[in-house]
Amino acid sequence: MINKRIFVAGLAVTMLFSACKTNDLKMSKAKEEVPANKKIVVYQVFTRLFGNKNTTNKPWGTIEENGVGKFNDFTPKALEEIKNLGVTHIWYTGVPHHALIRDYSAYGISNDDPEVVKGRAGSPYAVKDYYNVNPDLAVNPANRLQEFEELIARTHQAGLKLIIDIVPNHIARKYEGKNNPEGVQDFGANDDVNVEYAKNNNFYYIPNTHFEIPDGTIPLNGEKNPLVDGHFDENPAKWTGNGSRKAKPNQDDWYETVKVNYGIRPDGSKDFPELPAGFDQKSYREHFAFWQDKEVPDSWKKFKSIALYWTAKGVDGFRFDMAEMVPYEFWSYMNSAIKVKNSNAFLLAEVYNPNEYRNYIRLGKMDYLYDKVETYDKLKDIIRGKSSTAGLSDIQKGMADIEHHMLHFLDNHDEQRLASPEFAGSPERGKPLMVVSTTISTSPTMVYFGQEVGEAANENAGFGTHSRTSIFDYIGVPNHQRWMNGGKFDGGQLSESEKNLRDFYKRLLNFSIKSSALMGDFQEIHTVNLQDTKGYDELLYSYVRWYAEQKLIVVANFSSEKTNEFDLKIPSDIISKWNLKDGSYEIVDQLYKNGSVQLKVANGEGIAKIKIAPSESFIFELKQ
Structure with missing residues (x-):
């Protein structure tokens, strides 16, 4: 509307x-x-x-x-x-x-x-x-x-x-x-x-x-x-759809509709x-059952x-x-x-x-x-250079009890098109937003x-x-x-x-x-990598998803200009939850399946060498 x-x-x-x-x-x-x-x-x-x-x-x-x-x-x-x-x-x-x-x-x-x-x-x-x-x-x-x-x-x-x-x-x-x-x-x-x-x-x-x-x-x-003819026959006038009580609503009101009581x-x-x-x-x-004997x-x-x-x-x-x-x-x-x-x-x-x-x-x-006002708005602010990726973790934490019920989108009939200059500016710049929007929650x-x-x-x-x-x-x-x-x-x-x-x-x-993992647990690994990992910056975002046998590592690059190379850290608590012993594990990208990376676990912590191009994203699946 x-x-x-x-x-x-x-x-x-x-x-x-x-x-x-x-x-x-x-x-x-x-x-x-x-x-x-x-x-x-x-x-x-x-x-x-x-x-x-x-x-x-x-x-x-x-x-x-x-x-x-x-x-x-x-x-x-x-x-x-x-x-x-x-x-x-x-x-x-x-x-x-x-x-x-x-x-x-x-x-x-x-x-x-x-x-x-x-x-x-x-x-x-x-x-x-x-x-x-x-x-x-x-x-x-x-x-x-x-x-x-x-x-x-x-x-x-x-x-x-x-x-x-x-x-x-x-x-x-x-x-x-x-x-x-x-x-x-x-x-x-x-x-x-x-x-x-x-x-x-x-x-x-x-x-x-x-x-x-x-x-x-x-x-x-x-x-x-x-x-x-400058006239519409409605007598008496009704309240307008957006709640205006004026018989002559404003041009910005929903004047084509009437409010239901x-x-x-x-x-x-x-x-x-x-x-x-x-x-x-x-x-x-x-x-x-509650409403069956109620007058409504x-x-x-x-x-x-x-x-x-x-x-x-x-x-x-x-x-x-x-x-x-x-x-x-x-x-x-x-x-x-x-x-x-x-x-x-x-x-x-x-x-x-x-x-x-x-x-x-x-x-x-x-x-x-x-x-809309949390995940969608945050992603839009990130790609328009008005915000860093850090707030995504806070949003997920704040909605942990209802995250399954919060439908994610980047485009709909009310909003500016993802590829429009007013939003991402190109379809390619919208790709990392789409990966995160799709995979960050259930x-x-x-x-x-x-x-x-x-x-x-x-x-x-x-x-x-x-x-x-x-x-x-x-x-x-x-x-x-x-x-x-x-x-x-x-x-x-x-x-x-x-x-x-x-x-x-x-x-x-x-x-x-x-994916079963996308209906399972979420934990962000962005914060620890932003603090400790050389080459990892605020236009990257990373997290893990897992359920039963499937374990995923998601990395997205919101920059449309910069290629990043870094050693992605998988913290010890995740390694423990995944029951991984020290050793080397193959992780394979599920978007294109055009190569794999080694996740090396030593002393209960994991490291994966990542090279990520502008606007690129990976959904790595752990192979065991």
């Missing part, structure tokens, strides 16, 4: 719902049981863009000018190649029907007012109808839901699991549930619009006041449209039952019905947008219901406040949260489509700007299109460097999903 970064920066000020005093709960510091035996790798695709073969890329271009991808572009071959990259789950971003500027009235869909839509293609986080899918994505919009159901089947046939978005905090300003199942009423249908707040109202209102379009908005870049009163107090003390240690089944706000019931609707269709999990803007008691209620239906459901939440991580995992029953790894072939998002899409692949426009993704090769999905148009980059990702991700 546009301006999300502005929101995150001011989260403590703008988020009314941080009134939950969750730090009063005592959290267990013991490392939680790892629920999976192998790594998970999520491949995020922006569904509208994935299959688009058009290379026109006109700013503010229409579908006819710039093209659009379809569900059917995810052919068995495409899905096979995604799986072969080393992927276990695919996140189809932008599937639910959201507001957009295109005439689908022939299919019973009302036209959206450009004054409350961002871009031409619209934000996927301004959902218009939760019980159907984006008509842009269908070859035949009349059969759009069937086409998505066929994609679910193809995805499963390819051996992949799939997740889609649910955005409980806000919905489109013009929500119209025209496909509601029997017994499901539309959002706001029974609201008392004469009051600011009522427990079972779906929205917050500004009584007796009309909504006004923000100043400074230029819908469709000034293009004429019959609905652009979860039973948090305007003063921040809760109008629903709270979880008893000790529920941070309870199972999802115990959470589910109507919005809770509506979103649980939405989640269970898609679960019944075979969706394997969800990515929850801006989850921390919704109370964790609701997540306990909904996520436990999802897990009762599918105990293996993959539940990922966008949460940016580290003080709330444990609450959303243990009380909200989330499986995974974004590790958490899932996420890759954004095009990342593996060096997409830098250089295009001026219109509403969206360069460095981020636009989520608001019809646009092509050039590096990805070269891999797509007109629908052959064979990389036939990639340059040699792009082919080599994708091969690097393929080797790394496939190793990660097969």
Whole structure:
């Protein structure tokens, strides 16, 4: 969602719902049981863009000018190649029907007012109808839901699991549930619009006041449209999605959406039952049982019905947008219901406040949260020369009890592309970041489509700007299109460097999903080497991972200019834990397997002579 970064920066000020005093709960510091035996790798695709073969890329271009991808572009071959990259789950971003500027009235869909839509293609986080899918994505919009159901089947046939978005905090300003199942009423249908707040109202209102379009908005870049008249009919006005209580929100507010009411009163107090003390240690089944005789706000019931609707269709999990803007008691209620239906459901939440991580995992029953403000931000600072590698160890130590639940990524639809000048500056400089992000913890790894072939998002899409692949426009993704090769999905148009980059990702991700050590213990060896090892500097980072018979030594060089040679020290406590006797052991790099190094153990300490090139990384496996 546009301006999300502005929101995150001011989260403590703008988020009314941080009134939950969750730090009063005592959290267990013991490392939680790892629920999976192998790594998970999520491949995020922006569904509208994935299959688009058009290379026109006109700013503010229409579908006819710039093209659009379809569900059917995810052919068995495409899905096979995604799986072969080393992927276990695919996140189809932008599937639910959201507001957009295109005439689908022939299919019973009302036209959206450009004054409350961002871009031409619209934000996927301004959902218009939760019980159907984006008509842009269908070859035949009349059969759009069937086409998505066929994609679910193809995805499963390819051996992949799939997740889609649910955005409980806000919905489109013009929500119209025209496909509601029997017994499901539309959002706001029974609201008392004469009051600011009522427990079972779906929205917050500004009584007796009309909504006004923000100043400074230029819908469709000034293009004429019959609905652009300086007016949007909403009376009374509703609170805006990011919590603004103004009838005329600011241009930087999420003005295309309205805030959903979860039973948090305007003063921040809760109008629903709270979880008893000790529920941070309870199972999802115990959470589910707790809610069975409780009266909860109507919005809770509506979103649980939405989640269970898609679960019944075979969706394997969800990515929850801006989850921390919704109370964790609701997540306990909904996520436990999802897990009762599918105990293996993959539940990922966008949460940016580290003080709330444990609450959303243990009380909200989330499986995974974004590790954005700690690991991601640190890696970005390192490669941009704003920080050394030393802080990575502190982050791992601070999150040791929840590290499995903190999903790692370097690219997604909200962030600057890894290869962009605003981030790493080149795909090659991103390689050591990707190795560390993938192997430093037991958490899932996420890759954004095009990342593996060096997409830098250089295009001026219109509403969206360069460095981020636009989520608001019809646009092509050039590096990805070269891999797509007109629908052959064979990389036939990639340059040699792009082919080599994708091969690097393929080797790394496939190793990660097969490695037992990456689901085991972690210990950094950076500190001791930085202190004692000649030739080892602050742009290097090293650690060990092990479980059962597999033992790994990871070394990454964040410098894009300097080759380092040094004697890497493996401290005595690790040698002892690995039960290594004095002698010589072969360690073989698992990224390319193009040579080996000798680890020499003497007097209970290990030394390995390392020569590492700029932006190079090694994942050495001990051979015994």
